[in-house]
Amino acid sequence: DAGITQSPRHKVTETGTPVTLRCHQTENHRYMYWYRQDPGHGLRLIHYSYGVKDTDKGEVSDGYSVSRSKTEDFLLTLESATSSQTSVYFCASRVGGGEQFFGPGTRLTVL
Amino acid sequence: QQQVKQSPQSLIVQKGGISIINCAYENTAFDYFPWYQQFPGKGPALLIAIRPDVSEKKEGRFTISFNKSAKQFSLHIMDSQPGDSATYFCAASMKGGETSGSRLTFGEGTQLTVNP
Numbered sequence: 001d002a003g004i005t006q007s008p009r010h011k012v013t014e015t016g017t018p019v020t021l022r023c024h025q026t027e028n029h030r031y032m033y034w035y036r037q038d039p040g041h042g043l044r045l046i047h048y049s050y051g052v053k054d055t056d057k058g059e060v061s062d063g064y065s066v067s068r069s070k071t072e073d074f075l076l077t078l079e080s081a082t083s084s085q086t087s088v089y090f091c092a093s094r095v096g097g098g099e100q101f102f103g104p105g106t107r108l109t110v111l
Numbered sequence: 112q113q114q115v116k117q118s119p120q121s122l123i124v125q126k127g128g129i130s131i132i133n134c135a136y137e138n139t140a141f142d143y144f145p146w147y148q149q150f151p152g153k154g155p156a157l158l159i160a161i162r163p164d165v166s167e168k169k170e171g172r173f174t175i176s177f178n179k180s181a182k183q184f185s186l187h188i189m190d191s192q193p194g195d196s197a198t199y200f201c202a203a204s205m206k207g208g209e210t211s212g213s214r215l216t217f218g219e220g221t222q223l224t225v226n227p
Contacts, residue, residue: 004154031212042117042200042217043155050210058214090154098143098204100215102154 003027004103006091012109019078021106023091029101031094032074034058034066036087037105043090049074081110114138115203117218124225130188132221134201137182141203143213146175146186149198149220158199159186191225198222 003026013019023032031050035043035058045058047066055066063085065077074093078085088107092100116135124130134144145160161168161175161184168175174187188195201218205211 033212033214040120040219042219043215044217045214048212048214050212054210056210056212092154094213098145098160098213099157102147102156104154105152 006103006106010107019081021076023074025093029093029095033092034076035090083110086110114216115218121222124191130191132186134218135183136203140205143204144184147200193225193227196225
């Protein structure tokens with residue numbers, strides 16, 4: 001798993017509340033990514049980071065924001081959670097080249 | 112817009128058989144094509160990858176076949192085993208500048224079941 005952890009691993013929250021998911025990597029990888037996984041859609045990129053404080057949007061970024069204040073940490077925030085954001089969220093990192101290493105995932109349920 | 116189409120959605124194979132999963136892409140700028148394997152409750156893990164300068168890459172029982180003109184690539188699992196039962200994702204990315212992130216575009220996934 002290239003030293004990638006995610007927290008929390010499971011979360012249940014209510015519509016309208018803010019939620020922050022954390023990704024931590026110990027490999028000093030430059031690039032980090034947040035994906036969501038939903039049946040029939042594979043993994044879809046939400047946001048990514050190409051360095052500390054450098055981030056950009058992916059294909060499904062509406063309703064999400066990210067921050068990266070240190071190389072090892074990449075935070076995903078749902079500003080006001082909705083039921084459509086119920087999903088499994090994966091963080092990944094990459095040093096260069098092609099391979100992305102994925103974390104174990106966070107299962108988020110928005111009631 | 113789905114740029115990588117994967118089929119079939121699900122596949123059942125007998126132990127010892129060949130599993131074949133196909134992907135088609137649209138963007139001719141893609142230059143890296145990995146396959147990821149995911150077990151229940153785990154994150155995806157890289158299985159094998161290919162770049163378009165070769166038509167085939169083999170690693171053990173896993174082979175990628177790549178057809179640049181048809182914009183298709185496939186994963187072949189020879190001598191399939193029950194332990195291969197997992198979800199498989201194809202993906203593609205293109206080389207870009209340092210800020211482009213070499214973002215992966217994933218297919219929808221194939222749930223493979225290998226019966227003993």
